[in-house]
Every structure is written in structure tokens, then in C-alpha cells.
Amino acid sequence: MNYQTDTVCIHGQGNREEIENTGTISFPIYQTAAYAHPGVGQSTGYDYNRVQNPTRKELERIMTDLEHGLHTVAFATGMAAVSAFMELFAPGDHVVATDDLYGGVIRQFRKVNEKNGMQFTYVDTSDIRAVEDAIEENTKLIYIESPTNPMMKVTDIRAVSEIAKRHRCLLAVDNTFLTPYFQNPLDLGADVVIHSATKYLEGHNDTLGGFLVTRSEEIADKIREMIKTTGACLAPFDAWLILRGIKTLSVRMEKHQENALAIAKWLAGQPKVRKVFYIGLENHPGYEITQKQCRGYGGMLTFHVDTQDTAYRVLERVKLIQFAESLGGTESLMTYPFTQTHADVPDEKRRANGIDERTLRMSVGIENVQDLIADLEQAFS
């Protein structure tokens, strides 16, 4: 079968596993810790929930089809997916990573992987030469986000995948911001796609989850071994919430994008706004690559205002838009990367990446866009 993405969100490409023949439309939540064996040396295919659960398996099937992969492993959080994945590497291994990553991933690399003997070089991966120059003898992984958080820099994924192949290292892409609805990194040569399902996939700001998707059986087997060992598996109810969230991914992403584009254009005309970073604006440096590798721009934007005072005022005065971390849900949220999501990034590095006291990041929700603009207008005034 070859369904379009909006159909895949609801049904996947093939058939779901029918465990009981009740005809239930919504996939059941299998709320159990363990499964009885039919006999000695026999299994129903399910033994213990850390290893697999039917609801989680159904969600993994949908994700695999959405990302054009062959295997998906679902985790309790996005960070659990990242930390399990990093266990595939050994002390002495070197990683080239985007210099503007999600703050939690930088913390994972610094506080866990560096402590355990791995080495990291952070570069602006939107500069392909910089990626090539950072490769060492012992480089085993290139880890990127595109677009980046919060500065929305775009990396040419295919060009980086060619570098990875030439140097026999893996390429992992965090696809949280655009989701498989707008971007499929495996089609562009990535080996592994990582997601925080907490964001657009689940989409309602009410649970956490994470995914690792790949076409490699070897990687998938190692990751399954790792989740069985370290235990950060996704609970059945949370799997069901994400399964339900993904059903409306296509309509939500279209609306997030429509609203974000209108707000980006409105912001660009405001006297107190210095710069708007939205990959759907034609003057964005990554616009051309985005046209080539994505089907849309998503709902995330970042902007610089004139002063720290303005930034504080806007954060304190927005009413409909809430001052909160996280992103990708139906509700519009605004955050202050300088002291929130990127508080742990060394100051010099933060500033070099363009994150300072005047930087605001907005996750544009699916409210009425005129209401959102009116809220911004009164917050700026």
C-alpha cells in the first residue's frame, strides 16, 4: 500500500495487529505489566512491558511508516531516546554536533557522554565546510537538528549525509521541529531519526514521549537491547495519547504553519522587533535548502526585540499566549531561551549563537491568528 502522509497518520501503511476481534476503531490501551505464557518455552509475543506492549507497538508501526523507516523504538521521553542512542558509542569516540542544539541534548552530551570519555566538537552545521573540517579519525557520529532550536538554522541534510558516508560515521537527525509531516531525514540519507514526541506528534501539551526511527536492523536491535536494559520505555496510556495525537498531525501542522507565517510577517513589521527567524520567510538564509528538503516550515519562530525591557514586557503581558517552555502543542507558548531552555549553555557560546537578553521563541499554536496577533499587539504596546 502507498497511502499519503495524512492517511498514514491515522492508519499507517499496512494493517494494525488485531489481538482481539472486537472491531474496535480506537486501538485499545493494554494496561498490563506482564503477560501470561501459554506453556513452558512459549510466548504470546509479549512477556513483560519493558520489552513490548501492543499499544506501544501500534504506535511504533505508525511512526515507522510516517518516517519511511523500518524500525521504531518508543521511549518515555525524547531525552530517553537520545540517552539510549548515545549508549551505542564507546569512550574515545568523537561526535560532530550542531552548535545550536536543544539545551537538554547539550546537557546529556556534557554531563553524561563527556564524563564517560566521549569527545564532542560543536559546529554550525548549516556550514557544510565546517562539518567536513570537524571530522576526526575517531568520529563515529554526526548529530544534527534542522532547523535548530532556537535560532532556526537549516542544515543541508543530504550534504551532511554524504560526509557521514564518506567517513563511515552515522548521521542522526532530531526531527522534532518539522515532524515527518514536513521532513523525512531518512530519505535524505540520515541513519537515525530522533523525536521528542512530547511536541507536535502528541500535540496537546499533556504528555511526554520520544522515538528513535531507523532502517538499520542492527541499530534497532541494539536500541531494543538498551531499552530492555535501561528501562525508559513508553507507558501504555502515554502511547495511546501519542497515537491519538498523531491522528490529527496533518491538520494541526497546516494550521501551525499558516499561523506562524502570518505572525512572522506581522512581527517583521513591528518597530520594536529587530529580526525574525522563521524558515518560511524568503529572506531566511536557509530558505532555499528548506524548499529542497522539506514540504513545509512548521510553527516555530524566534525573534529579537530591541531591548531586554521589551522582552520582559512582552513575556509578562501576553495573556492568550502563555510564558512556558516546551512547544508543538495546540496552545501558543512563548519562552525566553536565555534563562529557560538554554540557561545551561555557557554564556559566550549562547551569545555566539545569537541567543541573548532580547531573544524570544514562540511556538505558534492553532488558535485564531487574529486573536494571537491582537495579544502580541497589546503586549508590545
Ligand SMILES: *Cc1c(COP(=O)(O)O)cnc(C)c1O
Ligand atoms: C523537547 C526536545 C527534546 C527532548 O525531549 P523530551 O521529550 O522533553 O525529553 C529533544 N529535542 C528537541 C528538539 C526538543 O524540542
